[in-house]
Amino acid sequence: MAQPISAEPDPLLVSQLNGGSGEALTALFDRYADAVYNYCFRRTASWHVAEDATATVFLEAWRGRERIATYDESALPWLYGIANNVCRNLSRSARRHLHAGGRLPSEGAADDHADGVADRLDSERQMAAVLAAVRRLPRREQEVLALVVWTGLSYEQTAAALEIPVGTVRSRLSRGRGRLSSALSRDSTSTTTSSRTGDGHA
Numbered sequence: 558m559a560q561p562i563s564a565e566p567d568p569l570l571v572s573q574l575n576g577g578s579g580e581a582l583t584a585l586f587d588r589y590a591d592a593v594y595n596y597c598f599r600r601t602a603s604w605h606v607a608e609d610a611t612a613t614v615f616l617e618a619w620r621g622r623e624r625i626a627t628y629d630e631s632a633l634p635w636l637y638g639i640a641n642n643v644c645r646n647l648s649r650s651a652r653r654h655l656h657a658g659g660r661l662p663s664e665g666a667a668d669d670h671a672d673g674v675a676d677r678l679d680s681e682r683q684m685a686a687v688l689a690a691v692r693r694l695p696r697r698e699q700e701v702l703a704l705v706v707w708t709g710l711s712y713e714q715t716a717a718a719l720e721i722p723v724g725t726v727r728s729r730l731s732r733g734r735g736r737l738s739s740a741l742s743r744d745s746t747s748t749t750t751s752s753r754t755g756d757g758h759a
Contacts, residue, residue, distance in 0.1 A: 563587060567632045574622045582622070586615050589633055592708070593640050599707045600644035602684040604677050610647065614640045628717040637708060638718035641700055693740050698733030701726055 562570070563584045573581035593614050597607035617639050618625065628634045691699055704715040705726070712730075716723045 566630065567627050568630055571625050571627050571632050574618075574625055577622065579619075582615065582619055585618070585632055585636070589636055590615070592633060593636055596637060596640050596703070596708055597644055599684060600640075600688075600703060601647065602681055602688045604681065606647065610640065610643050613643045617643065628714055629711075631714075634710060634714040634718040637704055637710065638720070641704070641718065645696070645700070690737060690740055694733050694736050698729045698736065701729040702733045702737070705730055 562573075562580050565573075565584065567585075567588075570581045570584050574585070590611060594607055594611045597610040597614070598604055601607055601610065614636060618636060621639075625632065625635055691702065694702065700719060701715060704710045704718055705712065710718065712723050712726045716726045719726070
């Protein structure tokens with residue numbers, strides 16, 4: 558008996574998707590939508606923007622289905638590559654609009670949703686603080702850092718996702734980590750100094 562399409566390995570699904578199979582795309586969505594969604598959240602610091610971005614990723618996957626390829630027998634690096642472009646191309650105004658919309662609870666929302674809303678907003682604030690530091694890096698270093706550190710892709714998979722040499726991944730990651738560490742160290746020193754100054758005027 559043939560196995561259901563949802564159980565087929567990525568290379569077979571990708572082959573079917575290359576030929577125009579909508580069922581193959583659905584299977585890949587079911588398999589990887591959560592991973593793509595979490596990546597998009599880390600790149601945007603907004604659950605609502607991440608939802609929109611995830612939908613766009615799989616729409617672009619369908620549009621570019623003839624070009625899809627696997628790496629290490631996984632379609633995920635290719636999907637992350639699309640997600641990287643989608644998040645990069647989101648305009649700041651669109652982010653602000655969607656982010657603001659996500660902060661407005663619907664009228665008459667049930668009380669039992671309050672904790673969930675608070676948790677989502679709290680995670681957005683925490684992620685926004687992280688992104689504030691990461692966005693000081695050059696864009697290319699941000700992209701490598703996000704794929705290697707936040708998604709756990711190997712250097713080789715990251716190279717495939719971004720279509721750059723593995724050596725470039727290594728050098729950008731090294732520079733990015735160094736710049737980020739220095740920036741966080743400066744912020745920590747500045748915060749400590751401000752705190753002491755404030756205490757002195759109490």
